[in-house]
Amino acid sequence: MTRTKKTPSGNKSITDVARLAGVSITTVSRVINKVGAVKEKNRAKVVNAVKELKFQPSIFAQRLATGKSNVVALLIPRYEGVFYSFYALELIRATGTLCEAFKLDLLLHLTDSHTKEPLNLRGVGGVIFSDIIGTRFQIEDALKLDIPCVVINNYVEDLPVSCVAIDNSGGARSAVDYLVSLGHERIAHISGDIATQAAAKRLEGYVAELRKKHIPVKEEYIFKTDYSRGQARQAAEKLFKIPEPPTAVFVASDSMALEVMAVARELGKNIPQDLSIVGFDDNPSGLYGPVALTTVRQPLIKMAEEGVKELNRLMKSPKGEAVKKIILPTELVVRESCRTIK
Amino acid sequence: MTRTKKTPSGNKSITDVARLAGVSITTVSRVINKVGAVKEKNRAKVVNAVKELKFQPSIFAQRLATGKSNVVALLIPRYEGVFYSFYALELIRATGTLCEAFKLDLLLHLTDSHTKEPLNLRGVGGVIFSDIIGTRFQIEDALKLDIPCVVINNYVEDLPVSCVAIDNSGGARSAVDYLVSLGHERIAHISGDIATQAAAKRLEGYVAELRKKHIPVKEEYIFKTDYSRGQARQAAEKLFKIPEPPTAVFVASDSMALEVMAVARELGKNIPQDLSIVGFDDNPSGLYGPVALTTVRQPLIKMAEEGVKELNRLMKSPKGEAVKKIILPTELVVRESCRTIK
């Protein structure tokens, strides 16, 4: 029975190459994969035939035959507040760049953060979880399937998975420490979505540093948001109405900090005269307002890079390789949005 | 000869399901793909077996067998100015969302814009070209291989390929028309990278509208940039030094417009009193400066959506399907950065 031929992309197959080169497909395979020994003369013939036919081996056949996949799935929550952020773009960019360097294919997958759906990992050789609100079970699933995983932007203590996170708590502490060093004591905090580890850790660091400085932590100085500019606005409006208003505020993201600045302006307040502000992220748009934002820089690109590197290592090592837990330091970037008081 | 079994991700195969369900693999295949007729009783058995084994068919085997791939490659230039833009993120987001709706896998590929390298389209079922500076030959390659393609953000006249573009020229005209209606006659233009069609068309629209209004087009009022904030800054600095300075400027992107505003402030100028500004993009960060930016909104999400829809159509139709050329309208969003003069 002859089937109608329907090669995927009009590609030539290894058989065509073999025929043209006058060797067996095995030899062609050897040349392509640079394994085994092939007489120089035959190698040359194959190389030429490949060139002439513009042959590109079918990944599907290759993967089917080897049982290996070099597809890396990058999972990013579709969650508005997160995905619209500077964060996501940096991540994608850095991940994409490094994947190419490692010859890995990058599959982008926007996940719904509160899903119960199991992940479809068909054909995926490795996974990068870029945020794991409510999707821990997906990591466990992947682990069960023996698929190499790395989690980025979250420190995962209790799962045998590699992760690379950022020292959010330390970053927050450095922000508060800086404000205190300028003489501030009434320091508010506009926090992000507390369901995210980053926001929780930033809040934690804020509280810890105040305690360390023996400054009382006031409930009314802490505003919880979902990272959106809308909620940042609401928080800012409340903040300015507090009878004994804070002289400084540490905001969990630059984009929210920008919103706070906008509200301040609308209310006729000046930054930093009436309020000192420190953000978090080092989002370039923090540079272009009327007053440049002081912020905590997080090494996003480095994080993505480390993540891909680690995943690549895992994918190329035998199973059961030891996992790594990495925490990257932050850096305070002092610009113009804070002033010394008293 | 027995090979050691090395199923990709520890997955069960269709054979396991067939065995457990007590039917042939063909029947399993039928159930999975919902083709052909299967007795309800058998269907139930298969469904149960699938569930029990957590079976997920191997895409590699499927694609190898069918010769079809549902992987969509989204090509985005790695070019800094472009990729850092609001534009790229919106595109990725919208494309990703719609691909999932269509059950297409999204492969993200950052391309180097001035490469001579042929694209590696192995295993790709369709391609979205999101910008095509110097990569036209890649489209031709893809077309030759009979891979469905759509180009977004560029109108491609002379290639039998579907495209969905934005009416850049019309957008520019509406911006200039608006400025003229406010009484402006000395209108400058800070253009983007003229190698991109968008920038070229915006410039073209600017010139066309001035001509239409019988306003002379002055060379010294036109500044060509690479879309970067750095070059926008240089342009702005020059602009303010012109003996007979413009009263308004149409800037080819919001991020550059923001930079112009920043320069104006540094020079002690007020917007819109000293200079009216219209941007292009409707980038949300245009909202958060001291004065909200009037801009030309481009339907990025719609564009990506139309692109994916069209690609999906092409991928699911027989070859040689007629292509579509779509141009999406823009919309002027009036905010606070322009004033009436005289």
Next chain:
DNA sequence: ATGAAAGCGCTAACAA
């Protein structure tokens, strides 16, 4: 150094 052939997991034509 080379090739024949089995098999990866699946689909689809055909027979029953």
Next chain:
DNA sequence: TTGTTAGCGCTTTCAT
């Protein structure tokens, strides 16, 4: 309605 079987294009073992 169901099963048998021939591939899809490749890798890999084994024999030569």
